[in-house]
Amino acid sequence: MGLFKRMKEDMNAVFDQDPAAKSYIEVFLTYAGLHAIWFHRLAHFFFNHRLFFIARVISQISRFLTGIEIHPGAKIGRKLFIDHGMGIVIGETSEIGDNVTLFQGVTLGGTGKEKGKRHPTIKDNAMITTGARVLGNITIGNSAKVGAGSIVLQDVPDHSTVVGVPGRVVVQNGEKVKKNLDHQKLPDPVSDRCDKLQQEIDMLKEEIEQLKGRK
Incomplete structure (x- = not known):
């Protein structure tokens, strides 16, 4: 697909998703989410050609101008719609399919424990709403x-x-998926840790008593 056809497709995705969009010139000039996608395509081109420094510079310029941080290594499909995108973060190994919608403050991040593919894969037509964190x-x-x-x-x-x-x-x-919402049975990590420590203390006391009995 040619550059201008691709850009028009991106703008049409805005019209499909945002009833507030009134004209192509308005969308072209004022939609930061759209600008972030276009910057990313340029950065991703340089990233794929192993010109990593140029790619990161472009992505940082985009972050400064739009408030949206997309690593140049991320793979993004067609018709991504970023609505009120301030604070969105998309990690290096993220993969986003077609017709995906992301809202303000979404993070597609890592857990800090993985190597290689460490960010999420978002399939076609998915929607991730305001402030959500999708990790790993x-x-x-x-x-x-x-x-x-x-x-x-x-x-x-x-x-x-x-x-x-x-x-x-x-x-x-x-x-609807039925769930047991008995709050008394919900996991409590602090309580679980205290119980484990108590079990260890009891075991140590028992061992001490056994040692005393051998004397």
């Missing part, structure tokens, strides 16, 4: 939705909706 080498399925403020650390199936911290599937294939 995981996959967000086709047409999946991630709720605002969620932290997602595991794969999300196709046609599912995920909410919460950590993220859990609440809707799959149009049907």
Whole structure:
């Protein structure tokens, strides 16, 4: 696809997603999410040609101008729509399919424990809403939705909706997923750690008593 056709396709994606868009000239001049995508394509070109310094300079200029940080190594498909994109971060090994929507403050990041492919893969038609964090080498399925403020650390199936911290599937294939919401049985990592420490103390006391009995 030619450059200008690709740019027009990007702008049409804005019209498809944003009812506030009134004209091509308005979208061309004022939509920071669109500018960030165009900057990224240029940076990604240089990145693929191993001109890493130039690629990073372009990405940093884009970050300064748009408030959106996309690593030049990230792979982005067609018709990505970034709505009110301030604060979005997309990591180096992220892969984004076609017709994906990202809202303000979304992070496609790593967990700090992985090497190689360490950022998420977002499949076609997925939507990740405001403030969501999708972390690690995981996959967000086709047409999946991630709720605002969620932290997602595991794969999300196709046609599912995920909410919460950590993220859990609440809707799959149009049907609600039943969950046990007995808050008394929810995991408490602090309590679990205290219980483990108590078990270790009890074991040490028992060993001390056994040693005393041998004297």
